[in-house]
Amino acid sequence: MNRPAAIRIADGDDVAVALRLIAAGEDVDVAGERLRARQEIPAGHKVALSRFEPGQPVIKYGVPIGVATEKIDRGDWVHSHNLKTSLSGVLDYTYAANVANGTTPPLSVPTFKGYRRANGKVGTRNELWVLNTVGCVNHAAERIAKQAADRYAGRVDGIHAFAHPYGCSQLGDDLKNTQAVLAGLLRHPNAGGVLILGLGCENNQLDELMRLAGDVDKSRIAFFNTQDVIDELEEGTGAVARLIERVSEDRRVECPVSDLVVGHKCGGSDGFSGITANALLGRIADRLTGLGGSVLLTEVPEMFGAEQQLMNRATNASVFGDIVHMVNDFKEYFLRHNQPVYENPSPGNKAGGLTTLEEKSLGAIQKGGRAPVSHVLRYGEPVNGSGLSLLESPGNDGVSSTAMVVSGATILLFTTGRGTPLGFPVPTIKISSNTDIATRKPHWIDFNAGSLLDGTATMAQLEDDLFALILAVASGEQLANNEKNGYREIAMWKEGVTL
Numbered sequence: 001m002n003r004p005a006a007i008r009i010a011d012g013d014d015v016a017v018a019l020r021l022i023a024a025g026e027d028v029d030v031a032g033e034r035l036r037a038r039q040e041i042p043a044g045h046k047v048a049l050s051r052f053e054p055g056q057p058v059i060k061y062g063v064p065i066g067v068a069t070e071k072i073d074r075g076d077w078v079h080s081h082n083l084k085t086s087l088s089g090v091l092d093y094t095y096a097a098n099v100a101n102g103t104t105p106p107l108s109v110p111t112f113k114g115y116r117r118a119n120g121k122v123g124t125r126n127e128l129w130v131l132n133t134v135g136c137v138n139h140a141a142e143r144i145a146k147q148a149a150d151r152y153a154g155r156v157d158g159i160h161a162f163a164h165p166y167g168c169s170q171l172g173d174d175l176k177n178t179q180a181v182l183a184g185l186l187r188h189p190n191a192g193g194v195l196i197l198g199l200g201c202e203n204n205q206l207d208e209l210m211r212l213a214g215d216v217d218k219s220r221i222a223f224f225n226t227q228d229v230i231d232e233l234e235e236g237t238g239a240v241a242r243l244i245e246r247v248s249e250d251r252r253v254e255c256p257v258s259d260l261v262v263g264h265k266c267g268g269s270d271g272f273s274g275i276t277a278n279a280l281l282g283r284i285a286d287r288l289t290g291l292g293g294s295v296l297l298t299e300v301p302e303m304f305g306a307e308q309q310l311m312n313r314a315t316n317a318s319v320f321g322d323i324v325h326m327v328n329d330f331k332e333y334f335l336r337h338n339q340p341v342y343e344n345p346s347p348g349n350k351a352g353g354l355t356t357l358e359e360k361s362l363g364a365i366q367k368g369g370r371a372p373v374s375h376v377l378r379y380g381e382p383v384n385g386s387g388l389s390l391l392e393s394p395g396n397d398g399v400s401s402t403a404m405v406v407s408g409a410t411i412l413l414f415t416t417g418r419g420t421p422l423g424f425p426v427p428t429i430k431i432s433s434n435t436d437i438a439t440r441k442p443h444w445i446d447f448n449a450g451s452l453l454d455g456t457a458t459m460a461q462l463e464d465d466l467f468a469l470i471l472a473v474a475s476g477e478q479l480a481n482n483e484k485n486g487y488r489e490i491a492m493w494k495e496g497v498t499l
Contacts, residue, residue: 003455006030006047009275010062014050015078017271017353018043019453038075044271044353044417044434046078058083061274065305065359078355085356087305087342090331095320098312099372109291110467113252113475114259114410115192119215122259123189124410124427124474126250127158128243130195130236131182133209134167134202137226141197144236152240155248156192157476158483159240162425162490167204174496175203180380181492183212184406186221187382190426192247193220195239200227214382220246252476258292260474261383263404263412264367265299267397269345270417270433271353274363277415277433277449282369283463284413284470289371289387296383296404297368298391300330304342305358306365310390313373322376326392333495348418367415379493383408397422398491405490411474413466419444423482425490427473430481431466446481 005028006016016030022041027034030049041047046060052072057064066083076082114122128148132141138161145161152159162185166178186194186209196206206223210216222239226232264281266273285295303310307327314320334341345354354360374387380403383389393403401412401424410426417433419441432438435450447466451457457465472478482488 003453004029006035006041007275008049009060012059012062014048014052014059015046016049017275018045018047022047036075037077038073039077041077042353046271046353046355048072048074048076048078050074057086060359061362063358063362065362066356079353080350080355083355085305085342085358087357089341090328090335093308093311093324095314095317096312097314099315110257110471111254112257112260112471114255115189115250116253116255117189118217121189121408122255122410123192124260125157125190125476126192126247127160127190128156128193128195128240128247129185129188129191129425130159130161130197130240131185132161132163132167133182133196133198133204133206135163135165136168136199136202137197137232138163138165140226140232140236143233144195144197144240147233147237148240148244151237152244155244160425160488162488164490164492166492166494168199168202169499170203170496171499172496174494174498177379177493177495178204179209179212181402181406181490183209184380184382184408185425185490186210187213187216188405188408188425190410192250193243194222195236195243196221196223197232197236198223198225200225256292257288257471258386260288260470261294261296261408261410262288262470263296263298263401263409265397265401265404265412266302266364266367266415267422268416268418268420269349269352269354269360269363272433272450272453273415273417274366275433276452277417277431278363278366280431280449280452280459280462280466281367281413281415283459284466285367285369285388286371287463287467292386294383294386294408295368295371295388296377296391296407296409297365297388298393298400298404299364299395300326300392301334302357302361302364302395303327303390304331304361305356306361310365310368310373313371315372315374315387319373319376323373323390326376326378326390330392352417377407379403380406394493396491398489399493401428402490402492411470413470415449416445421482421485421487423480423485423487423489425488427480428482428487429469429473443481443485
């Protein structure tokens, strides 16, 4: 099969995306029309299919992604030198309901083997987590986890500590965010047991963490302040030994896929992300939510420019209002810090072919498919029902991925066109948007969606294969690369005052 040089994503688009490097002066076929490139067009970048005057909108994904800043001729390279965002400030929105019709319930619901907890939540791993209330005891927590992991290998799925520098000298929203993250990890179903390590004098105290955590099994939690014991390593390993006796009794059971909570994330996007990997996750979102599962979509700044499409998918006017508040509150957060609301894409995104925030956002929201938006969650709030939920969080890879775990995601699907080794407390399945990064970084990438553009797989085949991989990872039959290579970390949203 001959691979086309460029493709038009939607019928109304007046730019196409180069699938390979197109040389200046090269004649290429785009949607059945011959086109001569006037400049070199890098792979993932845009080539003009029409002529534009300055100020004229440029259409991709069927909607404007910005306006021309100079005259553009057919065959020109379209990028930062001749295209700019048309977004600015806080907006007013109108609810134009466009909720997809409900699908017919399937005759049978797929299953996976998970760990059902006493509160009904289901984990995809049975691990013991060592959390610390304050950064002062990071090293002690890590030493305890490392020693316990060596001693109790095979008794549980893993023993891990998650270091952070916060918990002391924090005020207001900063302290609340730290507590929200730790409370979410404390109640997470992938943690069969939790040891919480404190110092004793920090602002972040256990009583408040336990209150925020809510419905937790206290018999699976141990805590001590290191200032109160002689040898914190000895005290910690003793506490872990007692927890291991309880946690190691847990067994996987057959669970419907409706018990899965999956977080969808993109990081290091390129010009192919919205066509391959993110679009594939959109199909997974529709499939999972149609089966009664839960999908989380976050990165609020990467909804700017595409937010109206999500708002129109709100299941009712109340959810629409919640989306409006979340989006505009986030814009106000930028403005309070005297930062431009639309300072995006990143240098890596631009190198990959993304020019404006509208273009990046329209590609990013492909991860949510066409599913109705059922819920809006604020930072640290637990998922509260099936369907597609929008979660308040920055676009930063570490912060947003951690936020989805804190809200209850038991697996993350992370798309990338540039590549990243990042991993988080739960299995983090990396999906590449192109074959090149999958080939060069097989120890990072778990699944290659770039085969769609290579012509070696259809989108339907990729959907079935990725869905099967999700169930295998959820059941513990397969490890994600982040688990194999020990990439597990957390990051917190810092937005308040430190003393």
